[in-house]
Amino acid sequence: MLQLPDSPPRMKTLVSVDESYKLCRHLTAKYAKTFYLGTLLMSPVKRQSIWSIYAWCRRTDELVDGPASAITTPETLDLWEQQLESIFAGRPLENYDVALVDTLQRFPMDIQPFRDMIAGQRMDLYRSRYETFEDLYLYCYRVAGTVGLMSTSVMGVDNTIYAAPWQQNKQPYVPIEEAIALGIANQLTNILRDVGEDAKRGRIYIPLEDLAKFNYSEQDFFKGVVDDRWRALMRFQIDRARQFYTTSDQGITYLASDARWPVWAASMLYGQILEAIERNDYDVFSKRAYVPQWKKLRTLPVAWMRSQVL
Numbered sequence: 001m002l003q004l005p006d007s008p009p010r011m012k013t014l015v016s017v018d019e020s021y022k023l024c025r026h027l028t029a030k031y032a033k034t035f036y037l038g039t040l041l042m043s044p045v046k047r048q049s050i051w052s053i054y055a056w057c058r059r060t061d062e063l064v065d066g067p068a069s070a071i072t073t074p075e076t077l078d079l080w081e082q083q084l085e086s087i088f089a090g091r092p093l094e095n096y097d098v099a100l101v102d103t104l105q106r107f108p109m110d111i112q113p114f115r116d117m118i119a120g121q122r123m124d125l126y127r128s129r130y131e132t133f134e135d136l137y138l139y140c141y142r143v144a145g146t147v148g149l150m151s152t153s154v155m156g157v158d159n160t161i162y163a164a165p166w167q168q169n170k171q172p173y174v175p176i177e178e179a180i181a182l183g184i185a186n187q188l189t190n191i192l193r194d195v196g197e198d199a200k201r202g203r204i205y206i207p208l209e210d211l212a213k214f215n216y217s218e219q220d221f222f223k224g225v226v227d228d229r230w231r232a233l234m235r236f237q238i239d240r241a242r243q244f245y246t247t248s249d250q251g252i253t254y255l256a257s258d259a260r261w262p263v264w265a266a267s268m269l270y271g272q273i274l275e276a277i278e279r280n281d282y283d284v285f286s287k288r289a290y291v292p293q294w295k296k297l298r299t300l301p302v303a304w305m306r307s308q309v310l
Contacts, residue, residue: 012093014092014094014095014097014098015095015098016098017098017099017102019095019098020052020095020096020097020098020099020102021048021051021052021099021102023055023095023096023099024048024051024052024054024055024096024099025048025051027051027054027055027058027096028050028051028054028055028058031058032054032058034266034269034270034273034291034296035054035266035270037265037269037296038262038263038265038266038269039051039262040262041261041262041265041300042258042259042262043258045106046154046155046258046259047262048099048103049103049106049107049154050151050154051099052096052099052100052102052103053100053103053147053150053151053154054147055096055099055100056087056096056097056100056114057117057147057150059096060080060117060118060121061121061143063076063077063080063121064121064124064125065124072125073125074122074125077118077121077122077125080118081115081118083097084111084114084115084118085111087100087101087104088104088111088114090104090105103154107153107154108153109150109153110149113146113147113149113150114146114150116141116142116146117142117143117146117147119142120139120141120142120143120146121143123138123139123142127139128201128202128203128204129203129204129208130204130205130206130207130208131207131208131209132207132208132209133207133209133210133240135207136205136207137184139205140183140184140187140188141180141183141184143187144183144184144186144187144190145179145180145181145183145184145187146183147183147186148178148179148180148181148182148183148248149176149179149180149183151179152174152175152176152179152255155255155256155259155263156255156256156259157172157173157174157175157254157255157256158172158253158254158255158256158257159172160257172254173254174254175250175251175252175254175255177247177251178247178248178249178250178251178252178254179248179251181244181245181247181248181251182244182245182248182251182263182266182267184244185241185242185244185245185248185267185270185271186270188237188240188241188244189241189270189271189273189274191205191206191237192206192234192237192238192241192273192274192277192284192289193273193277193284193288193289194284195284195285196224196284196285196286196288199221199222199224199285204218204221206221206233206237210233210236210237211233213233213236214229214230214232214233214236215229216229216230216233224285224286226281226282226283226285230282231281231282234277234282234284235282238274238277238278241274242271242274245267245271248267249264249267249310252264252267252306252307252310253310260306260307261303261304261307264303264304264306264307264310265299265300265303268299268302268303268306269291269296269299272291272295272296272299273289273290273291274289276289276290276291277289
């Protein structure tokens with residue numbers, strides 16, 4: 001009997017660009033409520049582009065922190081990086097990728113921050129401790145500072161600052177370091193908020209040199225000891241995070257006018273998580289610090305005022 005050759009495999013049919021952006025929106029709203037609120041203050045094009053970036057970052061993080069993380073290997077991340085290269089080549093492979101391809105066409109970006117984020121996930125595969133803050137800083141840059149770099153491409157900068165005749169040949173200042181600082185500040189905030197969850201997974205993101213500085217041991221950490229040593233240690237960590245927020249805030253004035261309000265809001269809202277930790281008397285082992293909705297809404301007009309005068 002004549003045997004027909006196998007038919008070629010069918011290409012996966014992906015959703016439309018609009019449907020992909022909707023998927024990214026839902027993912028952002030579900031997992032990043034505070035961040036999502038800030039994005040609603042942006043123009044429609046910018047907000048959906050930020051959703052597409054967040055969706056990629058979230059899915060990258062899920063590879064090592066999500067339900068399937070137990071089967072993630074270095075080879076898994078190699079394949080993920082290959083998929084990233086396909087996205088930058090304009091060839092989406094999954095439904096979420098369709099929106100990111102569209103975003104990259106609207107707001108060209110460098111692929112390196114995306115690669116750096118994957119490198120940060122590689123660190124989580126084999127590291128559960130950080131000896132010094134310098135070690136932790138590299139991790140925070142890779143998993144969060146990179147988001148600042150990605151987002152700045154979408155936010156844009158204010159060219160009107162250079163409207164005077166003697167400034168017209170001057171290149172606009174792009175607040176790169178400040179954008180990275182906001183990502184670092186957010187990640188440090190995440191680390192402090194999620195201490196209890198990370199402890200259950202055997203992870204300590206607070207630098208071990210800082211634990212030693214306050215005579216607080218790993219055994220104390222995994223027992224969830226909240227005493228004067230721990231409170232002093234947490235105050236030290238919170239002060240460090242706030243220094244990064246201060247640095248990042250100095251760059252907001254250079255952003256495009258329609259980006260300043262949402263970035264101020266995001267910075268202020270995320271910074272309030274640190275205040276919630278303080279209100280909980282630094283107990284992040286048994287209490288989750290969160291900002292109530294009424295306080296988030298009350299913050300928005302203050303952020304708007306700052307966007308107008310600072």
